Amino acid sequence: MSATILIVDDEDNARLNISDFLKAKGYEVIGVPTLAEAREYLRRGTPDILLLDVQLPDGYGPSLLDETAAWPLRPPIILITAFGDVDMAVDAMKNGAHDFLQKPIQLAQLEKSVHRAQEIVSMRRELAHLRRAQRQDLPPFVCNSPTMKAMLDLAQRAAAASVSVLITGETGTGKEVLANTIHQMGPRADKPFIAINCAAIQTTVLESELFGYEAGAFTGAEKRKHGLMEVADGGILFLDEISSMPIDMQAKLLRAIDERAFRRVGGTNLIHVDVQVLAASNRNLEAQIAEGNFREDLLYRLKVVDLHLPPLRERREDIPELVGIFIRQNNPRMGANIQDVTLRAMQALMQHTWPGNIRELRNVIERATLLCDDACIDLPHLPGDILQPPQS
Numbered sequence: 001m002s003a004t005i006l007i008v009d010d011e012d013n014a015r016l017n018i019s020d021f022l023k024a025k026g027y028e029v030i031g032v033p034t035l036a037e038a039r040e041y042l043r044r045g046t047p048d049i050l051l052l053d054v055q056l057p058d059g060y061g062p063s064l065l066d067e068t069a070a071w072p073l074r075p076p077i078i079l080i081t082a083f084g085d086v087d088m089a090v091d092a093m094k095n096g097a098h099d100f101l102q103k104p105i106q107l108a109q110l111e112k113s114v115h116r117a118q119e120i121v122s123m124r125r126e127l128a129h130l131r132r133a134q135r136q137d138l139p140p141f142v143c144n145s146p147t148m149k150a151m152l153d154l155a156q157r158a159a160a161a162s163v164s165v166l167i168t169g170e171t172g173t174g175k176e177v178l179a180n181t182i183h184q185m186g187p188r189a190d191k192p193f194i195a196i197n198c199a200a201i202q203t204t205v206l207e208s209e210l211f212g213y214e215a216g217a218f219t220g221a222e223k224r225k226h227g228l229m230e231v232a233d234g235g236i237l238f239l240d241e242i243s244s245m246p247i248d249m250q251a252k253l254l255r256a257i258d259e260r261a262f263r264r265v266g267g268t269n270l271i272h273v274d275v276q277v278l279a280a281s282n283r284n285l286e287a288q289i290a291e292g293n294f295r296e297d298l299l300y301r302l303k304v305v306d307l308h309l310p311p312l313r314e315r316r317e318d319i320p321e322l323v324g325i326f327i328r329q330n331n332p333r334m335g336a337n338i339q340d341v342t343l344r345a346m347q348a349l350m351q352h353t354w355p356g357n358i359r360e361l362r363n364v365i366e367r368a369t370l371l372c373d374d375a376c377i378d379l380p381h382l383p384g385d386i387l388q389p390p391q392s
């Protein structure tokens with residue numbers, strides 16, 4: 001990658017020397033002699049790195065630090081200071097400058113400093129790229145029915161306010177997809193999203209998974225381990241299948257959420273975290289409470305916002321769009337070229353009761369794509385239970 005460097009220096013010789021040197025190192029360099037021209041350049045585009053003289057004919061270089069302070073991707077700024085102006089340089093560093101170089105500039109130092117700045121720029125590009133890639137991986141959240149639209153609106157508010165959310169719904173209705181969507185919609189999108197499936201983790205290790213442990217807490221605990229709650233700090237902890245959490249663990253979780261703090265297993269220090277908790281369940285938690293398997297106080301703590309995903313049979317208007325999405329996703333992956341679904345096949349899909357909800361629909365379309373040799377999915381490509389009219 002070649003970085004673009006803007007040099008702002010009124011001394012022609014110095015500017016040209018630096019510029020030639022950096023160009024020879026493979027950088028793209030633009031040189032300007034005044035603050036006004038630097039501002040003009042910054043209005044039109046953003047250099048990757050800014051090399052800035054302090055005393056300029058039309059003003060004070062570091063004022064650009066303030067002017068760019070609010071930019072989300074401000075380029076690293078390297079100041080060129082007069083000999084002995086260390087106090088000013090330290091101030092500037094506190095103000096967000098990346099580095100400073102004293103005149104007369106040592107080219108070896110210049111190269112090192114620019115190289116470090118470039119590493120930051122590369123890392124940012126990489127992260128931005130990863131974030132984009134992640135966003136594209138996320139299935140689009142289909143919601144055409146009025147109930148789903150209202151639900152998503154509430155989810156958006158919960159995301160913005162960072163409050164606890166309980167997501168309920170039958171298996172395959174998209175609880176995990178919704179949790180991911182809340183993460184993407186809210187202010188924590190760039191912070192961790194840590195999911196833990198309470199049903200898949202042994203009761204005995206759930207506590208140390210969640211809260212971590214200190215060295216020597218139990219046999220085999222050789223080194224301190226950070227818990228997922230700590231890893232999720234600043235972001236979101238998604239507790240999937242919360243109804244499987246053992247009741248004594250529920251009490252500890254409730255305390256951690258209430259106090260926004262917890263202790264590692266075997267530890268005495270309170271560890272404070274800022275975590276938004278999302279929980280999901282496909283079981284009726286009220287019934288679990290009645291049976292003594294779930295704590296009522298935890299339920300109320302979790303469902304500050306209660307999001308219910310209706311089963312697919314109650315939002316059939318979502319089916320055509322979901323079918324379209326699954327076909328588009330499958331085609332490249334399965335080397336297929338499905339373009340359409342016959343009317344009678346779509347009618348069958350619309351009439352089915354979908355006990356496995358969206359996951360079942362996705363599997364049915366995948367199977368049909370496999371069986372279909374031409375461009376249109378038809379009745380013979382659908383499984384038998386979908387072709388039977390519902391028995392009632």
Ligand SMILES: Nc1ncnc2c1ncn2[C@@H]1O[C@H](COP(=O)(O)OP(=O)(O)OP(=O)(O)O)[C@@H](O)[C@H]1O
Binds near residue numbers: 143282
């Ligand atoms: N709104 C949606 N838009 C597009 N695809 C969706 C949507 N909701 C769910 N899906 C698809 O359905 C599948 C099942 O969703 P998910 O795993 O989130 O369900 P779940 O409610 O967590 O199920 P379970 O209770 O079995 O864990 C996902 O892999 C995804 O492909």
Ligand SMILES: [Mg+2]
Binds near residue numbers: 175
């Ligand atoms: Mg799930």
